[in-house]
Amino acid sequence: MSAQSLQLNGYFKVMALNTTSRNLSLDGTSLKAECQNEEGHWKDADLELDQLLGNLSGNFVWMGKDFGKNARDIRLEGFILHALLPTSPTTWNPTHVDLNDRICNKDGLLCYMDRLNSFYCYRGSRNRETEHSFTHFSTPIPVDDGHRRYWDAAEAYEIESKRVENEKAFRGLPSFQYPPLPSKTSIRLLKIEDSAKASDAIHCSLVVVDLEKDPHYNALSYTWGSPFTNSTPELETFYLKTTSISCQGQLLSVRQNLHDALRRLRKTPPATEKRGRYNKTPIIQAAEDGHTRLVRTLLLEGADIMAQDCFGETALHYAAEKNRLEIVKLLVHAGSSISKLDNSRRTPMSCAKQNKHNKVVEFLESMERLGDRPDSKGIFFRRTITNEEYIWIDALCVNQNDNDEKATQVAMMGRIYQSAKSVIVWLGRERQDVHDTSAEDLLMDAWKLEPAGKNGKLDESILDLLLDDPQRHLSPSAPPSLKAAATDWLQTVDEREMCRWLLSLPYLNRSWFERAWIIQELIMGRETTVVCGQFQFSWDMFLLLFCIVDGSRALMRRGNNPRGGTGVGFDTIVYRSSAMISRNIGAGTFESPVMMLQRRRRAFNRFGAIPAMSALSLSRNFNTADARDKVFSILSVCSSIKLSTESGQHIIVPNYAQTAQNLFLEVGVYLLQTYGPCILSLYKGLETSTVPALPSWIPDLTIPIYSQSLGISVSSSARRIDRIYTSTIYSAALGLKHQQPVHHTPSYSLLLEGFKWNTVEEMMVQGLSDIGSDASTLTGWINLLSKLNGTPAERTELLWRTLISDEALGTHPAQNMFNQFQGWVKFLSCIEMIGCSTLLVDEITSKRTYPQEVLYPQKSRVQILATLAQIQQDLSSLCIPLSNAESERWKTLDEFTPEKGGYADWYYGLETRARSFAEVMHQKDISRRLFRTQNGYLGTCPEQTKVGDCIFIIPETSVPYVLRPVHDGQYKLVGEAYVHGIMHGEAVRDLAIEMDRFSII
Structure with missing residues (x-):
């Protein structure tokens, strides 16, 4: 976007007010200026701001009116309009308000423009006479999408105008006053009145x-704030808005996302369809013209x-x-009758036969054999979401200003969702803004x-099959209906869009997927309906969609085409490369959150309460506005959190009078009493916490852990998600027991015993997969290894085994992966x-039109050759030689272009050749650092480790720990260590080892 102009959708051109206007002045509430047109000429223009700005509670609001009626001291400073607005008599x-936000120069005229919702209007302009106050950005995009955007903008204009x-x-x-609830099992339910218009x-x-x-009743699961995690400041501001609603003649305020949900949930009559030539409705015309996307949109709008x-x-x-086969399938699925007769007594099949459209005839005959069911609409095309009259919504049904009521209702939330006939998941609008179609395309x-x-339901056996292996939907053994549906859908996905799945799927980054409360909301619900803007799905269909996505990701990573056939495009290779060298591995990298949530749901339904x-461990990887909800949000689905105190058993229940610090201390003590000192493996980093002053051994649940801990395992098995156990892969303590009970002091210092084995002598600055x-x-690896015993080949084996903690794909010790390791190192080096x-x-x-562009050399031939000389020396030290052919190729990489067949191959x-080792690495915590101990061992440690930190082996744990000396036998926990050769x-085999009594603070 240039400073002079903004090109929207490739056609509508507006120019920024502050760069193409001059001599701004105010005459009362009329804005006057000279504006430059597209030919560069200057024209006088004016705009009546009283037609665009209103006063709401003493603040300017766009699309209002008559702010100047009672305003004082109206003045203009640059492009900032100032005024004193009354809040009372x-x-x-x-x-003040910045006029640049909404006022622009369009070809020498001042006009209002809403970039977010893609419309502009000349309301208030004296220089232009127009019958229509609303105009959508005209664009040369396909008619299907053009109509969709027009309707979006028209609805947004109407809503903004009426806000x-x-x-x-x-x-x-008056503000709504919540009467007290009469009993401990009472809840409030909301009834939304029908309306004539969405606005x-x-x-x-x-x-x-x-x-x-x-x-x-139904229950709503949604996000209080913006449904989008990655958005523009303009969009963030939009979702910070609050809007008033009327509740029993009293006033309630709701955030924008909930307001969107309420509008989607309430019932409105279908819009009157304007008939055109030959009395054709829009959907008839769109079907005749072959606009598939437009037909879908019209069906979702409730077209007849x-x-x-x-x-x-x-x-x-x-x-x-x-012969519009796709539209025929679409209309039949939506419930169109295949036996309907026209004025000439023809059925749709007669029309197809008459014109010899054999594929259409074949499809209609198959539908005829199933029986003509005009009322058999799928969930996808239902206009209404639910037939239930009432819905439970936490923000409105719970008095948020009453902590006692809130705590009581939170404690009941599991039951509230379990008792609901259905849980409705609101994921927000389908578009992040009017130009973002990523969700809609999916x-x-x-x-x-x-x-x-x-x-809308899948057989239980099919659900099990998909969770155990998401790729089974494409296997020969898959149920025919499942395979046909999956294949049919995959054919509609743009191949480049499919490639982008390897890096991420923006839709899965919506805020709802990151909320801790969804764990209980989804697990406890009987039935679930997912709604995103105009779209709605049963949970099973939503799950199937992302099973296909996850299965396709796995196939593409291995070089297979999800659509069948052989090979993948070069774009896929680029996206695989990007995923392979990613430095940040977070939730959802290899499995979508939809799949993960379904695993928890299935485990709960089969095994009962999830161990605390x-x-x-699950909730700490989700977001909460209140740190205490990391605990409160899972109490309904997990076993009781009970801890022994001097006064007896104490059970943790929602209590918003309790501080987060005190709550986390109680949870930490419970975990210690239940699982012992192995809970030290739940510690993550010395990062800045939102809960200050916690002892280092108390798990800070506000800090997520996306990778599997080394010393404690929460099983991710589809059958036994409920199992928790100390890692059986490693046994560094070899059965050592504490001679005295592990306990904490009144100030929460943890008293225990341990063997101070050695100290950290040297460590790398970079993460495990970052070769710098x-x-x-x-070169750093070579320096570390040079100080260890063994031959070069033995030291190289020590290196790659240490990088992967000597575990690969469930096998320990890992099988020989030297060939895979050298392929990985060569790829990263190149x-x-x-x-x-x-x-x-x-x-x-992920946003590039031509992803292969990122592979063009960014260095000169001289720089490449200088780096190659060092790389060859280092690889030789690691027993990884470059062949003559490889060396010659690498010398010419300044000429590398992906379009050239030889280079591309x-x-x-x-x-x-790098992929196998990279996939193993990405199952680890690649933020860890390689280090060497004083006595000559190699290991990995948390990135916060410092030289001089101690390596301790603690009884009743399975891995060593890095502890930082503070003073007089006191240490702070830094985290788990992997040290090759002592795991x-x-x-500790020597019976004469001496254990120290110390404390972790």
């Missing part, structure tokens, strides 16, 4: 019911698929007649998956040598 609020009007209508209402104000009412009487034109033909008649054709099940440690600019880390590693791991990779082979008791 006697109170004035000084406020201030609605707010003013509610201004005189109408929300009216609702609350009723009190008793859960003991099994009331009928049984409507007939003056010839008696429905949309299905035209689609069959014009979901638009997901109706094709519904034939895999019945009434497993639930806490110019491959300088290779990427650093040509200087493209930064581009490969940059977010922009070479790069494909280089990347493929199976080698350091």
